[in-house]
Amino acid sequence: MPRDPRFDILFEPVKIGPVTARNRFYQVPHCSGMGYRYPNAEAHLRGMKAEGGWAVVSTQEAEIHPTSDLTPANEARLWDEGDMPALSAVTARIHDHGSLAAIQLVHNGLHVANRFSRMIPLAPSHAVSDSLDPVQARAMDKADIADMRRWYRNAALRARKAGFDIVYLYAGHDMSVLQHFLSRRHNDRSDEYGGSFENRLRLFREIMEDTREAIGDTCALAVRLAVDELMGPAGITSEGEGKDIIAALAELPDLWDVNLSDWSNDSQTARFSEEGYQEPYIRFVKSVTTKPVVGVGRYTSPDSMVRVVRQGVLDFIGAARPSIADPYLPKKIEEGRIDDIRECIGCNICASGDNTNVPMRCTQNPTIGEEWRKGWHPEIIASMPAPEPALIIGGGPAGLEAARALSQRGVDVVLAEGSGEWGGRVARECRLPGLATWGRVRDWRIGQLSTKVNAELYLHSPLSAEDVLQYGIPHVAIATGASWRCDGVGRTHRRPLEFLAEGALVSPDALLAEGAQAVSERGPVVVFDDDSFYMGSVLAELLAKAGRLVTFVTPEPQVSPWSKNTLEQGRVQKRLIDLGVEIIPAMSLAGRTKDRLDLACVYSGKIRSIDCDTLVPVTARLPDETLWRDLKAREADWADAGIKTVVRLGDCLAPGLIAAAVYSGHQYARTYQQQVDSDRVPFLREDIATLQDLPSS
Numbered sequence: 001m002p003r004d005p006r007f008d009i010l011f012e013p014v015k016i017g018p019v020t021a022r023n024r025f026y027q028v029p030h031c032s033g034m035g036y037r038y039p040n041a042e043a044h045l046r047g048m049k050a051e052g053g054w055a056v057v058s059t060q061e062a063e064i065h066p067t068s069d070l071t072p073a074n075e076a077r078l079w080d081e082g083d084m085p086a087l088s089a090v091t092a093r094i095h096d097h098g099s100l101a102a103i104q105l106v107h108n109g110l111h112v113a114n115r116f117s118r119m120i121p122l123a124p125s126h127a128v129s130d131s132l133d134p135v136q137a138r139a140m141d142k143a144d145i146a147d148m149r150r151w152y153r154n155a156a157l158r159a160r161k162a163g164f165d166i167v168y169l170y171a172g173h174d175m176s177v178l179q180h181f182l183s184r185r186h187n188d189r190s191d192e193y194g195g196s197f198e199n200r201l202r203l204f205r206e207i208m209e210d211t212r213e214a215i216g217d218t219c220a221l222a223v224r225l226a227v228d229e230l231m232g233p234a235g236i237t238s239e240g241e242g243k244d245i246i247a248a249l250a251e252l253p254d255l256w257d258v259n260l261s262d263w264s265n266d267s268q269t270a271r272f273s274e275e276g277y278q279e280p281y282i283r284f285v286k287s288v289t290t291k292p293v294v295g296v297g298r299y300t301s302p303d304s305m306v307r308v309v310r311q312g313v314l315d316f317i318g319a320a321r322p323s324i325a326d327p328y329l330p331k332k333i334e335e336g337r338i339d340d341i342r343e344c345i346g347c348n349i350c351a352s353g354d355n356t357n358v359p360m361r362c363t364q365n366p367t368i369g370e371e372w373r374k375g376w377h378p379e380i381i382a383s384m385p386a387p388e389p390a391l392i393i394g395g396g397p398a399g400l401e402a403a404r405a406l407s408q409r410g411v412d413v414v415l416a417e418g419s420g421e422w423g424g425r426v427a428r429e430c431r432l433p434g435l436a437t438w439g440r441v442r443d444w445r446i447g448q449l450s451t452k453v454n455a456e457l458y459l460h461s462p463l464s465a466e467d468v469l470q471y472g473i474p475h476v477a478i479a480t481g482a483s484w485r486c487d488g489v490g491r492t493h494r495r496p497l498e499f500l501a502e503g504a505l506v507s508p509d510a511l512l513a514e515g516a517q518a519v520s521e522r523g524p525v526v527v528f529d530d531d532s533f534y535m536g537s538v539l540a541e542l543l544a545k546a547g548r549l550v551t552f553v554t555p556e557p558q559v560s561p562w563s564k565n566t567l568e569q570g571r572v573q574k575r576l577i578d579l580g581v582e583i584i585p586a587m588s589l590a591g592r593t594k595d596r597l598d599l600a601c602v603y604s605g606k607i608r609s610i611d612c613d614t615l616v617p618v619t620a621r622l623p624d625e626t627l628w629r630d631l632k633a634r635e636a637d638w639a640d641a642g643i644k645t646v647v648r649l650g651d652c653l654a655p656g657l658i659a660a661a662v663y664s665g666h667q668y669a670r671t672y673q674q675q676v677d678s679d680r681v682p683f684l685r686e687d688i689a690t691l692q693d694l695p696s697s
């Protein structure tokens with residue numbers, strides 16, 4: 001289909017200093033968890049973005065010196081020449097597809113603990129490292145400043161040599177020495193690098209000039225700047241020094257990339273923000289510079305993209321997450337395939353990969369991070385010459401993705417869902433406060449399946465083992481999901497707690513099905529969260545918003561600790577506080593009567609008793625495996641019925657993240673009708689490959 005002319009503006013070329021971007025789609029620097037330790041994975045990831053039409057594709061932050069050592073995080077590195085091959089591989093793959101390659105140079109200042117290099121972190125003034133390690137950064141003297149300038153210059157020279165078209169200086173996320181010098185919070189120097197605004201700006205300005213000189217006139221200079229730290233007068237604000245910095249340096253770089261700081265403010269989840277949430281803070285930038293401006297805000301709608309360009313907010317549509325969920329987003333707009341866009345749901349499972357030091361994964365895009373090690377392409381799956389048909393049971397994320405990807409391969413698929421709606425858990429969870437976008441996991445897959453002539457979709461079709469045998473479809477995948485358990489078993493309590501039944505118990509599933517009305521209005525409701533991710537807090541939010549008196553009890557020291565990895569923990573805790581939810585941390589369950597609950601301190605065992613009319617235990621789930629067990633019991637009948645394989649997918653195999661269920665369905669389709677050798681590592685490993693290059697002793 002031809003491109004809709006109303007999107008033409010998104011495909012205009014834009015000059016960035018000496019280089020020209022072929023359109024306005026710009027993949028801003030983002031972490032991938034595949035930095036210097038997985039260079040092949042990183043190069044293939046970035047190359048895929050270029051293939052998908054992003055005119056500029058950036059690396060993640062690239063540490064310029066061993067005094068900037070983010071280990072165990074796995075970012076890009078440019079410490080010396082040894083890092084060049086990995087980065088040259090990145091630029092080569094980006095250039096293969098006609099895009100510009102950008103690198104984000106960083107010295108992380110007081111943000112690092114230098115756990116690997118064991119060098120002392122550097123900062124404008126003596127300061128505790130913000131890594132939580134018992135480490136302090138030392139105040140830089142003039143010799144250190146000269147070193148820092150030289151390190152940046154060396155890194156810029158290497159970046160140019162590695163083939164980058166755009167070299168970034170990074171003063172964002174409170175993670176960079178350049179921002180630390182700018183910040184009154186971190187800089188209390190009394191020399192010409194501290195005090196007045198001009199003095200705090202000095203190092204940044206000098207390094208900009210040095211970098212410009214180093215990269216010459218074939219490479220563009222970009223600046224990534226935090227224009228607001230959302231701290232009011234304690235930090236940089238878009239009405240105050242954020243604006244002043246851009247006004248003072250307005251024409252020095254070739255491009256301004258502007259955003260919110262810290263990372264949790266920049267990459268807000270859909271639970272806490274709408275598409276375009278940064279606009280109020282970055283709108284001013286184009287009024288103080290003539291240089292092109294890029295910004296982000298989880299833009300997935302081409303109409304919103306056109307609007308921000310037409311309104312003069314941005315010149316480039318910056319994206320990290322939308323480019324992860326759909327590396328082909330620009331191409332799909334260009335080819336008039338808007339309905340094919342796999343929209344980011346704003347869940348930040350991608351960020352959790354970086355935060356747990358592993359290659360990123362994505363709820364919507366199961367192929368991300370698998371481009372090299374599994375050879376997975378986000379848009380292409382080899383079609384099968386004469387595949388046998390498949391029956392998929394369960395229309396949640398796992399079943400939908402399995403059916404979608406199989407139908408793409410040319411397999412005749414029957415997808416049977418027992419209930420009256422598609423989506424399984426996402427259909428229920430997207431009705432919870434703030435999670436509406438999660439419905440996109442279902443919507444995109446149903447949209448794709450509805451265009452396939454080889455996919456038959458049936459709602460209201462709860463299948464029994466007898467039904468499956470009667471259909472006689474050779475390959476059966478059971479994706480019947482999981483249910484929340486109500487016996488208290490989870491991480492803290494490994495054996496069932498019989499006393500829970502002494503009073504009213506409401507399972508998370510009942511709340512998911514019926515909403516807050518599943519809980520009586522009588523007395524206080526206690527949410528006991530031993531799951532530690534989003535479900536406990538979001539159910540507490542649902543109940544509090546419905547006017548229930550809610551107490552949130554957790555064995556952990558804070559609410560939803562795993563949501564630190566999705567950059568949400570602070571917002572989650574604040575939301576519960578704002579809603580008047582009483583939070584009782586560090587407590588397990590010890591006993592119960594009809595209207596009281598005994599809690600035990602997880603450290604001392606000391607008992608405390610609280611009012612509790614209804615208890616909602618959010619602890620763990622159990623697979624819904626009745627159908628699997630019934631079919632296994634009749635395995636002797638499979639061959640006569642024409643059934644060759646039966647497998648379990650997603651939560652029915654082991655309850656986990658939605659991302660894991662989607663991945664499970666996708667994996668099934670990729671390996672359909674293949675004998676999987678479980679003795680073999682199912683992906684390429686680059687660390688081993690590297691060692692194999694060494695001479696054997």
Ligand code: ADP
Pocket residue numbers: 393394395396397398399400416417418419423424425426461462463464479480481482624627649650651652658661
């Ligand atoms: P997953 O995350 O693994 O996809 P979900 O719980 O989201 O799991 O989805 C499982 C789906 O399977 C639910 O929509 C449920 O209604 C459906 N289901 C469960 N048992 C059967 C069955 N016997 N026949 C058809 N559908 C079923």
Ligand code: SF4
Pocket residue numbers: 320321322324325343344345346347348349350351361362363364365
């Ligand atoms: Fe978007 Fe979630 Fe994928 Fe990240 S993991 S890109 S937030 S859908």
